[in-house]
Amino acid sequence: MSKSQIEDINRNIYDIKNEDNYDFKMKKGLTREIIEELSKQKNEPEWMKEFRLKALDVYESLELPTWGPDISELDMNDIATYVRPKSKLNSSWDDVPEDIKKTFDQLGIPDAEKESLAGVGAQYDSEVVYHSMKEELIQQGVIYTDMETAVREYPDVVKEHFMKCVPVYDHKFVALHGAVWSGGSFVYVPKGVKVDIPLQSYFRLNSPESGQFEHTLIIVDEGASLHFIEGCSAPKYNKVNLHAGCVELYVKDNAYLRYSTIENWSKNMFNLNTKKAIVGKNAKMEWVTGSFGSKISMLYPMSILNGENAKTEFTGISFAGKGQNLDNGFKVVHNAKNTSSLVNAKSISKDGGKCTYRSLVRITPNAGGSKSSVSCESLMLDDISISDTIPVNDIETDDVIFSHEAKIGKISDKTIFYLMSRGLSEEDAKAMIVRGFAYPISKELPVEYAVEMNNLINLELEGAIG
Amino acid sequence: MSEKLLEIKDLYVSAGEKEILKGMNLSIGKGEVHVIMGPNGSGKTTTANAIFNHPEYQKIKGSISLEGEDITNSKTDEIARKGVFMSFQLPEEIPGVSVTNFLKYAKNKITGKNVKIFEFKNELQKNMDELGIPKEAVDRSLNVGFSGGEKKKNEILQMLMLNPKLAILDETDSGLDVDAIRTVSKGIQMYKNENNAVLIITHNTKILKSLKVDYVHILVDGKIVKTGSAALATEIENEGYAKYKG
Numbered sequence: 001m002s003k004s005q006i007e008d009i010n011r012n013i014y015d016i017k018n019e020d021n022y023d024f025k026m027k028k029g030l031t032r033e034i035i036e037e038l039s040k041q042k043n044e045p046e047w048m049k050e051f052r053l054k055a056l057d058v059y060e061s062l063e064l065p066t067w068g069p070d071i072s073e074l075d076m077n078d079i080a081t082y083v084r085p086k087s088k089l090n091s092s093w094d095d096v097p098e099d100i101k102k103t104f105d106q107l108g109i110p111d112a113e114k115e116s117l118a119g120v121g122a123q124y125d126s127e128v129v130y131h132s133m134k135e136e137l138i139q140q141g142v143i144y145t146d147m148e149t150a151v152r153e154y155p156d157v158v159k160e161h162f163m164k165c166v167p168v169y170d171h172k173f174v175a176l177h178g179a180v181w182s183g184g185s186f187v188y189v190p191k192g193v194k195v196d197i198p199l200q201s202y203f204r205l206n207s208p209e210s211g212q213f214e215h216t217l218i219i220v221d222e223g224a225s226l227h228f229i230e231g232c233s234a235p236k237y238n239k240v241n242l243h244a245g246c247v248e249l250y251v252k253d254n255a256y257l258r259y260s261t262i263e264n265w266s267k268n269m270f271n272l273n274t275k276k277a278i279v280g281k282n283a284k285m286e287w288v289t290g291s292f293g294s295k296i297s298m299l300y301p302m303s304i305l306n307g308e309n310a311k312t313e314f315t316g317i318s319f320a321g322k323g324q325n326l327d328n329g330f331k332v333v334h335n336a337k338n339t340s341s342l343v344n345a346k347s348i349s350k351d352g353g354k355c356t357y358r359s360l361v362r363i364t365p366n367a368g369g370s371k372s373s374v375s376c377e378s379l380m381l382d383d384i385s386i387s388d389t390i391p392v393n394d395i396e397t398d399d400v401i402f403s404h405e406a407k408i409g410k411i412s413d414k415t416i417f418y419l420m421s422r423g424l425s426e427e428d429a430k431a432m433i434v435r436g437f438a439y440p441i442s443k444e445l446p447v448e449y450a451v452e453m454n455n456l457i458n459l460e461l462e463g464a465i466g
Numbered sequence: 467m468s469e470k471l472l473e474i475k476d477l478y479v480s481a482g483e484k485e486i487l488k489g490m491n492l493s494i495g496k497g498e499v500h501v502i503m504g505p506n507g508s509g510k511t512t513t514a515n516a517i518f519n520h521p522e523y524q525k526i527k528g529s530i531s532l533e534g535e536d537i538t539n540s541k542t543d544e545i546a547r548k549g550v551f552m553s554f555q556l557p558e559e560i561p562g563v564s565v566t567n568f569l570k571y572a573k574n575k576i577t578g579k580n581v582k583i584f585e586f587k588n589e590l591q592k593n594m595d596e597l598g599i600p601k602e603a604v605d606r607s608l609n610v611g612f613s614g615g616e617k618k619k620n621e622i623l624q625m626l627m628l629n630p631k632l633a634i635l636d637e638t639d640s641g642l643d644v645d646a647i648r649t650v651s652k653g654i655q656m657y658k659n660e661n662n663a664v665l666i667i668t669h670n671t672k673i674l675k676s677l678k679v680d681y682v683h684i685l686v687d688g689k690i691v692k693t694g695s696a697a698l699a700t701e702i703e704n705e706g707y708a709k710y711k712g
Contacts, residue, residue, distance in 0.1 A: 412558075413521070413522075414558055415558040415559075415560070417518075417520060417521070417542060418554060418557065418558040419558075419560070420541070420542035420543040420546065421518055421542055421543075421545075421546050421551070421552050421554075422546055422551075422568075422572040422575070422576070422624065422628065423543055423546040423547045423572055423575035423576040423628070424543055424571070424572065424575055425541075425543050425575075426543070428543075428571075428575065429543075432560065432563055432568075432571065433560060433563075435562065435563070436560050436561050436562030436563035436607065437561065437562055438562070439561075439562030439563070440562065
């Protein structure tokens, strides 16, 4: 039996390119003048401009990481850091310009809003073009808006939290983000308010040789709860694109936050994203992540468990195909008594793709009685793909329960034969095995996203569709 | 003889360097129950795998046809869709895919159309009741954490749901206790009708007691050396294969 060729992904709707029809595109590169121009274009308060310039200094003082995938191909002189679409911020889809609206229509965003979301934000290149939220949440004092509006209208809250959870010194691309950030979402859920239906922001990068640097700042106040969903995609160009977003999450005492992400970047994307949560007493932070696409991804969401009994869970999957190097993982710091973390990370690699699970579990001396359980599992679909696990465990107290389990597997020919004997083609069989492998993650996603994730898996495996 | 379903003609099959089947002939008609018995290493499982064109076995010579259509070199999944089923000695585990979803998907592929959910669920429930499979078992991942007996029962459940023209049961009875063997026999009786056929590969005559067997074949060193009625199985049970060996 000849092994049937599994074609590379036909990304259909994700690859629809709109004409690069911007209102303003910053010249490429990164200089003080460019930052000042960006700040002027955005009509920001002086303090933010100063913040950006300071971050630029930090960016210039920091080196590229000396570990992980090679990102030397990324030349900031070739990246336009700011592309303003020809649209203002709208609160009705009807007012969004036709070409941009069409993109979001094809991605199913307005439909999802009608059916299953409490609020939606949509960013196109560097600016948010649409934002809306259900009236009852507004009345309960929930704030959900684009980041620029938050800077103008809630300066005290923003100053107190903006890049305090993720300081610009963290690494070079966070500093870059601090200098050129644009767009993103701001969410504040007041004390005790439970937002039962998810809010969602969708980030679409259309413009070639550009970067997307959205900033997401979410504060879930004491006893409140929220499910926030983030979706990302971009069409494929021949030149590199850069995504260096930043997500800062504050989960106050007794609060609950679930942050779900489906990233589906094109395969020319450098996804160097930073996400971190600070979790208070008795609070719970859950991460659910599906990482698809991108040429190189370095993404390690982090929970800092600062309050007693704080809990965090990470459930994530990465899928690397030909030419992709996905270096993803999770970091957790247990920094108070009786905190717990539970990690279930999976990766799939095929056609020479590389997946690395890189993680940190740090349990500080004042985190007695804490528990941490890490499980990571990799599936390789052929002999040329690569999977690696690089855990760092830094346990500074004896009074902990800690476990780490790593499994690396391949799809066996026996399993494929078994499924083919039930009428499944070889591709169907592989897709079924991979979907089953991913099921522990997809079952954590809202149903439409689980469907999207399964579709992405099928696309990755089956090649051309309809 | 009844209308022909499967016809194996002068089949030579090897696995790697080793020649296993050496001129096998077998003809199975509709409505018939056939049994292949033979000592270890005689080529019983190879016969089943060869029918399904398992990629690790090479066909050197000979042919296999199903209802007159040559399937010697058809792909495994095509053979399944033409109506051949095999119950495995060691069924594979598929984590994250429930028995229900798997069966639904496989049935869609086998029949070439989407099953009607309501009918499917009723049929599934009926078959599970008959086989004594608990309700919650079909929500579990396929074969994951199943005992040997549960796996074999699940194979029989799949056979009933996929309703093939020819069901090959490869050592389905091995390692089972008396009750499980009875369940498997019951499943076979439920499945069996005038238009389909069963090929049982076994070491064991227990499973044959409650079934009406039409032909027993003795396979030694890659060839069928004797074909007889159900009485032949009893003879083997009492005397072993000694008189048929080299």
